[in-house]
Amino acid sequence: MNLTLHVWRQAAGSPEGRFVQYEARDISPDASFLEMLDVVNEQLIEKGEEPIHFEHDCREGICGSCGMMINGIAHGPLGGTATCQLHMRHFRDGDEIRVEPWRARAFPVIKDLIVDRSPLDKIIQAGGFISINTGSAPEANMIPVPKVVQERAMDAAECIECGACVAQCPNGAAQLFTAAKVSHLGLLPQGQPERYERVLRMVEVMEQYFGSCTMFRECEAVCPKEISTDFIARMNRDYIVARFRSR
Amino acid sequence: MSELDARIPPGPVAEKWSYAKNHYKLVNPTNKRKFDIIVIGAGLAGASAAASFAELGYNVKCFVFHDSPRRAHSIAAQGGINAAKNYQNDGDSIYRLFYDTVKGGDYRSREANVYRLAELSVNIIDQAVAQGVPFAREYGGTLENRSFGGVQVSRTFYARGQTGQQLLLGAFQALERQIALGRVTMFPRHEMLDVVVVDGQAKGIITRNLVTGAIDVHAGDAIVLGTGGYSNVFYLSTNAKASNCTAIWRAYRRGAYFANPCYTQIHPTCIPQTGEYQSKLTLMSESLRNDGRIWVPKQKGDKRPPNEIPEGDRDYYLERKYPSFGNLAPRDIASRGAKEVCDEGRGVGPGGRGVYLDFSESIKRLGRKTIEERYGNLFEMYHDITAEDPYVVPMRIYPAPHYTMGGSWVDYALMATIPGLFVIGEANFSDHGANRLGASALMQGLADGYFVIPTTIAEYLSGQMNKKVSPDRAEFKQARADVDDRVKRLLSAKGTRSVDSFHRELGHIMWEYCGMARSAEGLKKARVEVRALRDRYWREVRVLGTGEEPNQSLEKAGRVADFFELAELMCIDALHREESCGGHFRVEYQTADGEALRNDDKFLYVAAWEFTGDDDEPRLHKEPLTYEEVKLATRSYK
Numbered sequence A: 001m002n003l004t005l006h007v008w009r010q011a012a013g014s015p016e017g018r019f020v021q022y023e024a025r026d027i028s029p030d031a032s033f034l035e036m037l038d039v040v041n042e043q044l045i046e047k048g049e050e051p052i053h054f055e056h057d058c059r060e061g062i063c064g065s066c067g068m069m070i071n072g073i074a075h076g077p078l079g080g081t082a083t084c085q086l087h088m089r090h091f092r093d094g095d096e097i098r099v100e101p102w103r104a105r106a107f108p109v110i111k112d113l114i115v116d117r118s119p120l121d122k123i124i125q126a127g128g129f130i131s132i133n134t135g136s137a138p139e140a141n142m143i144p145v146p147k148v149v150q151e152r153a154m155d156a157a158e159c160i161e162c163g164a165c166v167a168q169c170p171n172g173a174a175q176l177f178t179a180a181k182v183s184h185l186g187l188l189p190q191g192q193p194e195r196y197e198r199v200l201r202m203v204e205v206m207e208q209y210f211g212s213c214t215m216f217r218e219c220e221a222v223c224p225k226e227i228s229t230d231f232i233a234r235m236n237r238d239y240i241v242a243r244f245r246s247r
Numbered sequence B: 001m002s003e004l005d006a007r008i009p010p011g012p013v014a015e016k017w018s019y020a021k022n023h024y025k026l027v028n029p030t031n032k033r034k035f036d037i038i039v040i041g042a043g044l045a046g047a048s049a050a051a052s053f054a055e056l057g058y059n060v061k062c063f064v065f066h067d068s069p070r071r072a073h074s075i076a077a078q079g080g081i082n083a084a085k086n087y088q089n090d091g092d093s094i095y096r097l098f099y100d101t102v103k104g105g106d107y108r109s110r111e112a113n114v115y116r117l118a119e120l121s122v123n124i125i126d127q128a129v130a131q132g133v134p135f136a137r138e139y140g141g142t143l144e145n146r147s148f149g150g151v152q153v154s155r156t157f158y159a160r161g162q163t164g165q166q167l168l169l170g171a172f173q174a175l176e177r178q179i180a181l182g183r184v185t186m187f188p189r190h191e192m193l194d195v196v197v198v199d200g201q202a203k204g205i206i207t208r209n210l211v212t213g214a215i216d217v218h219a220g221d222a223i224v225l226g227t228g229g230y231s232n233v234f235y236l237s238t239n240a241k242a243s244n245c246t247a248i249w250r251a252y253r254r255g256a257y258f259a260n261p262c263y264t265q266i267h268p269t270c271i272p273q274t275g276e277y278q279s280k281l282t283l284m285s286e287s288l289r290n291d292g293r294i295w296v297p298k299q300k301g302d303k304r305p306p307n308e309i310p311e312g313d314r315d316y317y318l319e320r321k322y323p324s325f326g327n328l329a330p331r332d333i334a335s336r337g338a339k340e341v342c343d344e345g346r347g348v349g350p351g352g353r354g355v356y357l358d359f360s361e362s363i364k365r366l367g368r369k370t371i372e373e374r375y376g377n378l379f380e381m382y383h384d385i386t387a388e389d390p391y392v393v394p395m396r397i398y399p400a401p402h403y404t405m406g407g408s409w410v411d412y413a414l415m416a417t418i419p420g421l422f423v424i425g426e427a428n429f430s431d432h433g434a435n436r437l438g439a440s441a442l443m444q445g446l447a448d449g450y451f452v453i454p455t456t457i458a459e460y461l462s463g464q465m466n467k468k469v470s471p472d473r474a475e476f477k478q479a480r481a482d483v484d485d486r487v488k489r490l491l492s493a494k495g496t497r498s499v500d501s502f503h504r505e506l507g508h509i510m511w512e513y514c515g516m517a518r519s520a521e522g523l524k525k526a527r528v529e530v531r532a533l534r535d536r537y538w539r540e541v542r543v544l545g546t547g548e549e550p551n552q553s554l555e556k557a558g559r560v561a562d563f564f565e566l567a568e569l570m571c572i573d574a575l576h577r578e579e580s581c582g583g584h585f586r587v588e589y590q591t592a593d594g595e596a597l598r599n600d601d602k603f604l605y606v607a608a609w610e611f612t613g614d615d616d617e618p619r620l621h622k623e624p625l626t627y628e629e630v631k632l633a634t635r636s637y638k
Helices: A033-046 A118-125 A147-157 A164-168 A175-187 A189-209 A218-222 A230-245 B013-023 B044-056 B094-104 B111-131 B163-180 B246-253 B286-290 B317-321 B331-343 B360-366 B368-386 B441-461 B474-492 B499-513 B520-540 B552-576
Strands: A003-009 A018-024 A096-100 A109-111 B036-040 B059-063 B184-187 B190-198 B201-209 B215-219 B222-225 B264-270 B293-297 B355-358 B395-404 B421-423 B605-610 B619-624
Touching: A018 A033, A033 B499, A118 A175, A118 A189, A118 B163, A147 A175, A147 B163, A164 A175, A164 A218, A175 A189, A175 A218, A175 A230, A189 A230, A189 B111, B013 B094, B013 B111, B013 B441, B036 B044, B036 B201, B044 B059, B044 B163, B044 B184, B044 B441, B059 B190, B094 B111, B111 B163, B111 B441, B163 B184, B163 B441, B190 B215, B190 B246, B190 B474, B201 B222, B201 B474, B215 B474, B222 B246, B222 B441, B246 B421, B246 B552, B264 B286, B264 B331, B286 B368, B293 B317, B293 B331, B317 B331, B331 B355, B331 B395, B360 B368, B421 B441, B474 B552, B499 B520, B499 B552, B520 B552, B552 B605
Parallel strands: A003 A096, B036 B059, B036 B222, B059 B184, B222 B421
Antiparallel strands: A003 A018, B190 B201, B201 B215, B264 B395, B293 B355, B355 B395, B605 B619
């Protein structure tokens, strides 16, 4: 199949960028979106042009490195997949595709499609952990975890920190990301001792960098791990309880 | 041929680690903060080590080339982590895990290290659970287990099909906590490009900032490499695109012997390649072999759709050849089995390079819901990639490069042959011998990072009081200049071919001649071809752009340059080892029924190679392997 791409190019250190048109020819429908970009890049290199820079690594939807707005949708048209898992068979021959980096004030562009997502790690640093030093853990089966609790915590724990939720949100909010971690740890018995302190600190840092949540729920629609906005509701509840408790 | 001293503690194998812990020197709590430890890589091994060092009070500087420590490829591990808890009451024990691992490694690993690994496996589960890793649970709330290849007990702990991510998040979160406390300084988007050796000790590293291109010097009292494996020497592997050998290779060139480079693991269950554009091979977790049955048509050229081939016309070849282990035969055996039937012309799928992994019988027996619970995300992943539904038609799988048992030689304390340089996780050679069992890589990375290195590094550091070295010293300046030089060379080649095109070609050569089946003739040919391609690479590679900004071609170019050198060493090692063991299969050394034929009389040792110069043959050092506890036997899974 042949496609026309409009790809955002932005020089390193430059505050401005622009769309550049590329023709992607003879692309196999079984190729992934990133493999298609690889093919385009090989052609650019052959012509002596610098290839399109984009972040990627595992190519199997788990590392969270990759991410681009594809025709305005984070990770593209297929739900529950990261950009690297989107295959060209979901497009048609002759399609025009607009490719952009994550668009959010909290994620400044580094070059082309690569952005700086370090504020997400700052949220984790604020409390996305259980404080337990190596070697001081009790025996693993000491605290039973009900299966239904483990399943729910696992649902939240699947977050790959890709930032699609922020990129898609019209407010650039990071509630889904924060709520996923708050819920994963707050649901488990091991997370109880720090449950309320955690949500207060993580939300505080989140609000320093990101916009506010007004329940558009676009985040949930594009999340490659299909994390539910129910966790945002859960986080909000924990947050209110935490605020009352801290009086 | 100098003596390699593994510094294994005395006493019975089951007591060596206790002996070590009781006798290693310690570093006083108030002195710990005087030491700077540099950790490169923050996967399971690196993140757990960095976090544990910081918790103990050391100052830590951690470098990763990714934008965040959580991008490490450990995150992709699917199936599970082994531990000798014996929750299932099925005969498991530390001894049995130890024995299974030694046997699984085809009697080519260091017994003392493996016993320690089995011992520590139980502590890892405790630590992970305490960190909030959401392992699968039984209805009563206790931890659940499943079986893995090469063993007859159920000792694998898992978190859906994402065990790697969940374990990594446990370590990553512990690391982030230490970063917040100011005890770890994190350097994301920094790639280590050299080790600095001063008076025979590792005292620092040279890094390149991948955003600005700045080449910097960092001094430390000890350097710890947790930089993963080198399967990308084959270009197509299950590794992430950026996984590379550069850190341990640069260390090799500075004096850290490289052990058993030819011990590479080909994983039996990966999605087959569909086209030339393919950028990697996707792993389908070995845990699938718990419930999937592997088969090919009995008849050559049987092109019927799988659901139309009746039972009588199917060859469940693993069940046929290895009745005791069946579909759970270890990886090297399962991979060679697949290659054999495809070479016979009975392969399935495009190009005839595939075998079926069929779940129809399990779905009938357990119900679709149970299969969904166990493997849901893996089935989805398969469907996304191939557009085929494994609930309805069998999966097609084929072996692919996945893990490397070889790596930096380390002693019992995980120290390399450069004092002060430590190597942990997949980057080192130690525990898996010639073949790694499933669910044990996660175990080794975390054992090394949480429990071994924090203990053993104290023994070294206690002798390093007041021996700080200034980064102004000549050796640092020289190393920095060397790195700068190399970067400039890559940028100035002004060739016409992309880095990837060379990488692909290298991968083809290695897969063909140094893959699942090796021969003397093939390996000699490979060496010549690799060397020729490498020379062309330095003349003809095209790296556009500059070094003072993000430049992904430049990053790749340096890594591929190192792969060329490693590829040659792999061929040298494979050629010299005139036997078959584990993942190293020499067609000249096989039994009558096609199994690996070891030569314990001549090759019962670790082959540690020493770099002697760009144009000289590497020097071989042998660490003899002595088995005090396990009796050497033919490794049979029949």
